[in-house]
Amino acid sequence: MDSDRRALLVGVPQQTEHAFPLRSIGDPVREDLRRMREALEACEYRCTVLGPGGPDESRRDAIQDAVRDALRSVPAGGVLFVYFSGHGLHLGGKDHLVPSNAKALADGSPDTDSLIDLDRDFFGMLGPTACPAALVIACFDACRDGSGTSGIRPYHYRAPHPTQLVVGNSCAPGETSGYDADGSHFTKALAYALHPDSPHRTLRQVSASVTAELRDHEQHPQWSPAGDLPDVVVADTGGVPEWVQAVSTAHLWSLPCSDPPEVQEVLRERVEAAVRSLSGKYRRASEQMPHPWRDDDYPMRVLDSVAGLPTGTRPLRVNHSGRPDVERQLGCGAHWQAGRP
Numbered sequence: 001m002d003s004d005r006r007a008l009l010v011g012v013p014q015q016t017e018h019a020f021p022l023r024s025i026g027d028p029v030r031e032d033l034r035r036m037r038e039a040l041e042a043c044e045y046r047c048t049v050l051g052p053g054g055p056d057e058s059r060r061d062a063i064q065d066a067v068r069d070a071l072r073s074v075p076a077g078g079v080l081f082v083y084f085s086g087h088g089l090h091l092g093g094k095d096h097l098v099p100s101n102a103k104a105l106a107d108g109s110p111d112t113d114s115l116i117d118l119d120r121d122f123f124g125m126l127g128p129t130a131c132p133a134a135l136v137i138a139c140f141d142a143c144r145d146g147s148g149t150s151g152i153r154p155y156h157y158r159a160p161h162p163t164q165l166v167v168g169n170s171c172a173p174g175e176t177s178g179y180d181a182d183g184s185h186f187t188k189a190l191a192y193a194l195h196p197d198s199p200h201r202t203l204r205q206v207s208a209s210v211t212a213e214l215r216d217h218e219q220h221p222q223w224s225p226a227g228d229l230p231d232v233v234v235a236d237t238g239g240v241p242e243w244v245q246a247v248s249t250a251h252l253w254s255l256p257c258s259d260p261p262e263v264q265e266v267l268r269e270r271v272e273a274a275v276r277s278l279s280g281k282y283r284r285a286s287e288q289m290p291h292p293w294r295d296d297d298y299p300m301r302v303l304d305s306v307a308g309l310p311t312g313t314r315p316l317r318v319n320h321s322g323r324p325d326v327e328r329q330l331g332c333g334a335h336w337q338a339g340r341p
Helices: 026-042 060-073 185-194 203-217 242-248 261-288 298-306 325-337
Strands: 005-011 045-050 079-085 088-091 094-097 135-141 164-169 222-224
Touching: 005 026, 005 060, 026 045, 026 079, 026 185, 045 060, 060 079, 135 185, 164 203, 185 203, 242 261, 242 298
Parallel strands: 005 045, 005 079, 079 135, 135 164
Antiparallel strands: 088 094, 164 222
16 A cells, blocks of 8 residues: 655755855765655655755755645645755745755855745745645754844744644754764754654654754754644554564553553553664664574563563562663563673
């Protein structure tokens, strides 16, 4: 069955105008696009990528055409994820993205007419294109510093009913978006949170994870509508990892327990999230260090054995690490198999 999820990933590694006052960020942008594509394709988004093939892919007109096509062609009732990695500027009270063919004026300042004006070139297209998506998510990994940042206004655009619009900025007004050679801080956190290997599934969980991850970088992602993000699933797959399926259906859950049902449900959610994360770590470790003695079924055999161990009932205890004992026991087999103590 074909997925109803689509993604447009745009990266601008460099500008072709030599007089333009911004430096090349080629390697980080290419890494950002790779990470996002890997994460979104793992969640069954069909991705269109602009930028890594050369500067012509990330010209202003090419980006405008791609955005217009993406808004029009997403399946009715589907999800569209629009992502940008590159330079950004705040000029004249508006956020702008910098395409590859951006131009500078005689005094060296950016020519705003050559930039991607988010008001005009993205938000302004939502109505005219009659976008049929149920949800449009737009994440802009770009700086928001520049002139007049004190006058920046929050995004107030809404897509025509019934489409919901969510906007994520990598930083707050007046801030820069940090990066290093292997990509930007925001995109690393976003790609991790979106990947099926992570425990996050809903848009609220993804945004909370990204915001928390960037606190150490003194960078403050902004999400709109602030405090009112739709609690919809955006980061899952059609299938469930084998270990998670085994945990979800384990006989262990049917044993008598003296804890209230709500406590048992919280524990179950935590265990499934932990095992999902361990499953992803194990898969990556297996790819990096394959060997003929690896036994993928070992953690499930441990799980089957655990069900026969408890006698009687007792409240679920939390150990000094803050994790329930049963969660620690269920994960130990996976840690051993991944070669970790």
